[in-house]
Amino acid sequence: MKRTLFRNQWLPWLLLAPQLAITFVFFLWPAAQAVRQSFLRQDAFGINTSFVGLANFRALWNSPEYLNSLQVTAVFAVLVTVLSMGLSLLLAVALDRMIRSASLYTTLLVWPYAVAPAVAGILWWFIFNPTIGIMPYVLEGIGYDWNHISSKSDALILVVIASAWKQISYNFLFFVAGLQSIPASLREAAAIDGAGPVRRFFDITLPLLSPTTFFLLVVNIVYAMFDTFAVIDATTEGGPAQATNILVYKVYFDGFVGQNLGSSAAQSVILMGIVIALTAIQFRYVEKKVAY
Amino acid sequence: MASITLDKVGKIYAGGTRAVGDVSIDIADGEFIVLVGPSGCGKSTLLRMVAGLEAISEGTVRIGNRVVNDIEPADRDIAMVFQNYALYPHMSVRQNLAYGLKNRRTPRAEIERRVAQAAAILQIGPFLDRKPRALSGGQRQRVAMGRAIVREPAAFLFDEPLSNLDAKLRVTMRLEIKELQRRLRTTSIYVTHDQLEAMTLADRLVVLNAGRIEQIGTPLEVYRKPASTFVAGFIGSPAMNLISSRAVPHLPAAAQAGTIGIRPEDLSVAPDGPLEMEVLAVEELGAQRLVHGQTGGERLTVAMPSDAPLSDTLRLTYRPGSLHLFHPETGRRID
Amino acid sequence: MIENRPGLTLLAHLTLMAGVVIVALPVWVAFVASTHTATDFMSGTIPLWPGPHLVENYARMLDTGVSTSGTPPVGTMMLNSLVMALLIACGKIAISITSAFAIVYFRFPLRTLAFWCIFITLMLPVEVRIVPTFQVVADLGMLNSYAGLTIPLIASATATFLFRQVFLTIPDELTEAARIDGAGPMKFFRDILLPLSRTNIAALFVILFIYGWNQYLWPLLITTSSDYYTIVAGIKRMADAVDGLPQWHLVMATAMLAMLPPVAVVIGMQRLFVKGLVETEK
Numbered sequence: 089m090k091r092t093l094f095r096n097q098w099l100p101w102l103l104l105a106p107q108l109a110i111t112f113v114f115f116l117w118p119a120a121q122a123v124r125q126s127f128l129r130q131d132a133f134g135i136n137t138s139f140v141g142l143a144n145f146r147a148l149w150n151s152p153e154y155l156n157s158l159q160v161t162a163v164f165a166v167l168v169t170v171l172s173m174g175l176s177l178l179l180a181v182a183l184d185r186m187i188r189s190a191s192l193y194t195t196l197l198v199w200p201y202a203v204a205p206a207v208a209g210i211l212w213w214f215i216f217n218p219t220i221g222i223m224p225y226v227l228e229g230i231g232y233d234w235n236h237i238s239s240k241s242d243a244l245i246l247v248v249i250a251s252a253w254k255q256i257s258y259n260f261l262f263f264v265a266g267l268q269s270i271p272a273s274l275r276e277a278a279a280i281d282g283a284g285p286v287r288r289f290f291d292i293t294l295p296l297l298s299p300t301t302f303f304l305l306v307v308n309i310v311y312a313m314f315d316t317f318a319v320i321d322a323t324t325e326g327g328p329a330q331a332t333n334i335l336v337y338k339v340y341f342d343g344f345v346g347q348n349l350g351s352s353a354a355q356s357v358i359l360m361g362i363v364i365a366l367t368a369i370q371f372r373y374v375e376k377k378v379a380y
Numbered sequence: 381m382a383s384i385t386l387d388k389v390g391k392i393y394a395g396g397t398r399a400v401g402d403v404s405i406d407i408a409d410g411e412f413i414v415l416v417g418p419s420g421c422g423k424s425t426l427l428r429m430v431a432g433l434e435a436i437s438e439g440t441v442r443i444g445n446r447v448v449n450d451i452e453p454a455d456r457d458i459a460m461v462f463q464n465y466a467l468y469p470h471m472s473v474r475q476n477l478a479y480g481l482k483n484r485r486t487p488r489a490e491i492e493r494r495v496a497q498a499a500a501i502l503q504i505g506p507f508l509d510r511k512p513r514a515l516s517g518g519q520r521q522r523v524a525m526g527r528a529i530v531r532e533p534a535a536f537l538f539d540e541p542l543s544n545l546d547a548k549l550r551v552t553m554r555l556e557i558k559e560l561q562r563r564l565r566t567t568s569i570y571v572t573h574d575q576l577e578a579m580t581l582a583d584r585l586v587v588l589n590a591g592r593i594e595q596i597g598t599p600l601e602v603y604r605k606p607a608s609t610f611v612a613g614f615i616g617s618p619a620m621n622l623i624s625s626r627a628v629p630h631l632p633a634a635a636q637a638g639t640i641g642i643r644p645e646d647l648s649v650a651p652d653g654p655l656e657m658e659v660l661a662v663e664e665l666g667a668q669r670l671v672h673g674q675t676g677g678e679r680l681t682v683a684m685p686s687d688a689p690l691s692d693t694l695r696l697t698y699r700p701g702s703l704h705l706f707h708p709e710t711g712r713r714i715d
Numbered sequence: 716m717i718e719n720r721p722g723l724t725l726l727a728h729l730t731l732m733a734g735v736v737i738v739a740l741p742v743w744v745a746f747v748a749s750t751h752t753a754t755d756f757m758s759g760t761i762p763l764w765p766g767p768h769l770v771e772n773y774a775r776m777l778d779t780g781v782s783t784s785g786t787p788p789v790g791t792m793m794l795n796s797l798v799m800a801l802l803i804a805c806g807k808i809a810i811s812i813t814s815a816f817a818i819v820y821f822r823f824p825l826r827t828l829a830f831w832c833i834f835i836t837l838m839l840p841v842e843v844r845i846v847p848t849f850q851v852v853a854d855l856g857m858l859n860s861y862a863g864l865t866i867p868l869i870a871s872a873t874a875t876f877l878f879r880q881v882f883l884t885i886p887d888e889l890t891e892a893a894r895i896d897g898a899g900p901m902k903f904f905r906d907i908l909l910p911l912s913r914t915n916i917a918a919l920f921v922i923l924f925i926y927g928w929n930q931y932l933w934p935l936l937i938t939t940s941s942d943y944y945t946i947v948a949g950i951k952r953m954a955d956a957v958d959g960l961p962q963w964h965l966v967m968a969t970a971m972l973a974m975l976p977p978v979a980v981v982i983g984m985q986r987l988f989v990k991g992l993v994e995t996e997k
Contacts, residue, residue, distance in 0.1 A: 100817035118847035202977035204929035318931035454897035466888035480896030
């Protein structure tokens with residue numbers, strides 16, 4: 089809150105105008121349209137539209153495909169989050185022991201942040217390419233026949249790896265910052281109290297890192313649910329047999345390819361609900377980060 | 381140069397809290413006025429109303445002959461020195477000094493002349509091309525004053541300008557401000573919570589308490605004849621002893637039911653003195669010694685030469701005519 | 716470090732090196748692939764070390780591209796990506812910094828409502844309202860234009876909050892000194908606020924440039940004319956087209972080129988990048 093303010097009634101509106109105009113035209117209006125369309129249904133020729141109440145939502149609830157997509161999204165989000173955060177935490181803890189080489193390692197680990205999810209997808213798609221990729225070749229050596237074009241689990245593993253890889257640098261940077269903000273004196277006190285490095289990690293470091301961990305948990309779930317669209321589209325396109333058809337991909341596919349506007353809109357509304365819930369959680373608990 | 385007149389000025393905040401009430405002060409042209417009081421007494425609010433940084437809820441403020449209530453700060457012909465200096469961190473010292481003049485479309489040659497002059501007065505010439513963060517606290521303080529000087533304003537407003545400096549530098553800068561003001565003869569209003577700063581700088585003091593004026597007067601007037609127990613306790617260090625008249629025997633009848641004020645330096649050891657004090661603690665200050673103790677259930681502090689004899693109990697007397705008498709309920713001075 | 720345990724330090728080094736390898740592996744593979752010819756893939760697996768066709772492959776992609784894929788030369792797509800990234804980064808910064816200025820330094824009716832309007836954009840990522848947003852852009856005739864590619868993406872709550880945070884840390888006295896010095900709101904904005912936010916602007920620019928460059932879904936939908944293809948969206952079209960034909964060396968060359976600018980920005984401006992990343996999440 090500022091003590092000193094400028095007294096001008098129209099200038100602030102002028103300053104806000106571009107932001108508000110764009111927000112209204114490209115955010116609020118489309119969102120309202122999505123809500124409106126979620127209660128409507130178009131006939132097969134797109135000529136007549138009728139109000140159908142909650143029918144679109146009910147149809148989703150009864151659709152095995154949508155329920156499958158919900159399940160795929162949940163599994164996908166959990167796997168991406170756990171894999172990416174686990175690796176990042178390991179690397180951040182290792183980096184915390186470094187003094188001189190810390191900045192070199194950081195440089196070598198942060199750049200994947202800059203790689204577009206679509207490109208990350210393409211890269212891993214290539215590595216796992218069943219005919220010319222190196223990973224299937226290696227896996228063949230241990231007797232595993234990799235094929236993400238026909239195998240549902242292989243396809244899911246592929247998009248999980250590509251999505252998690254892209255997110256490692258982000259998590260790593262926040263874990264490093266979180267570790268650095270833990271006062272050395274606490275770990276020194278624990279050492280004097282006779283706790284070894286492993287014990288110190290679990291008794292001191294991990295609990296004090298929990299605000300960072302929680303923040304990253306929310307961010308990673310949001311990332312896995314919404315920002316991985318490009319990974320899916322550039323690789324599996326939701327297949328095979330819906331195995332990687334996460335919610336955002338389905339909204340797009342049903343709306344643009346399937347032209348099922350009512351259903352797509354209802355899915356949009358459900359997704360908005362999920363983002364609002366996640367954002368609320370984030371703001372509610374990230375505030376408490378200050379308490380540490 | 382101008383006089384400044386505050387007439388029944390008051391400040392009421394949006395929530396209805398009153399920060400300042402009924403303040404009237406006539407400040408003569410060239411006078412150095414210090415507003416002093418504890419934190420939260422409204423002194424800064426008052427200064428900011430004069431500056432135009434705070435809206436005036438009641439009364440009028442005049443600078444020269446002009447009522448400035450509705451005039452923007454930039455047009456009030458004042459300059460202000462802030463507690464944290466408020467130097468623009470991304471501008472060099474020279475740009476800091478020139479910024480206000482540039483905004484007023486002062487000709488460039490004139491800006492250069494005034495900057496050079498201010499730099500000479502304040503001895504900041506060598507730092508003109510440095511950024512504020514490359515300066516020491518004292519140098520920043522000088523630049524902040526320089527920014528006020530170049531404006532050649534009708535009045536300087538100082539908002540606790542020395543409280544961010546360490547004790548030693550504060551004494552030096554205090555003297556510099558005093559000399560500077562003597563030299564420029566610019567009407568000045570200076571806000572501080574430090575009574576020593578107030579005493580040493582002021583032509584006249586305005587002691588504020590809870591948004592109201594307790595007393596206006598020259599430092600010596602205020603020191604010698606504090607108008608209330610509040611002023612008595614606030615001005616002077618160590619603070620004046622304020623004790624119930626019952627603790628002091630042999631008082632004239634008129635003083636029997638009030639609060640008695642005795643300055644620690646007006647008390648001295650005398651074998652046949654009327655007061656007997658039980659000594660609780662002794663503070664050695666070098667040139668003098670402060671002895672704290674109690675008499676008749678009241679706390680008492682005595683300032684004495686450091687070679688005066690000490691014992692567990694002391695008999696004390698006070699300098700004739702040095703007693704201050706205050707009304708027991710209102711706390712106002714009774715003469 | 717509390718005690719000296721060489722074993723643990725060695726383990727930490729090994730962990731980090733393994734991390735570096737995992738992180739670099741796909742890019743290395745792509746790089747190697749991009750330096751070979753199509754026939755080198757026929758042997759069954761791809762080679763592990765770079766071949767001699769680097770200059771040839773990259774020059775070909777930049778200049779002409781893969782004509783059968785219907786995508787323009789990579790050079791053109793990179794230029795489009797650059798324009799898009801710059802417009803998004805500058806646009807977001809411009810409208811966010813003025814919004815933050817209005818919200819922090821003015822009190823006006825409906826201020827809270829305006830604040831919430833901006834806040835709500837956080838909860839409406841483009842992916843979840845993709846169909847109606849596309850319709851709006853189509854109705855406005857903004858398909859196949861730089862305006863359509865960028866303007867719908869430049870509203871930003873995070874950038875506005877970041878600048879709000881920055882402005883809140885600027886002492887009130889500075890504003891007061893400026894007012895006494897005769898600076899009105901816009902002069903104060905230009906002379907004091909902008910220069911004082913310089914590093915924050917730069918840090919945010921790095922993040923937003925990457926954000927803009929890496930956009931995928933939006934350009935894919937908005938651009939049907941190949942004149943406006945961006946490289947990140949174009950690479951998918953190219954991969955689709957060459958999926959039948961084994962032209963992976965060219966796709967990987969394109970992937971390398973798509974990564975190069977944002978990765979160079981992150982490595983070259985690592986400090987600003989980290990600052991920007993951490994600050995936008997506060």
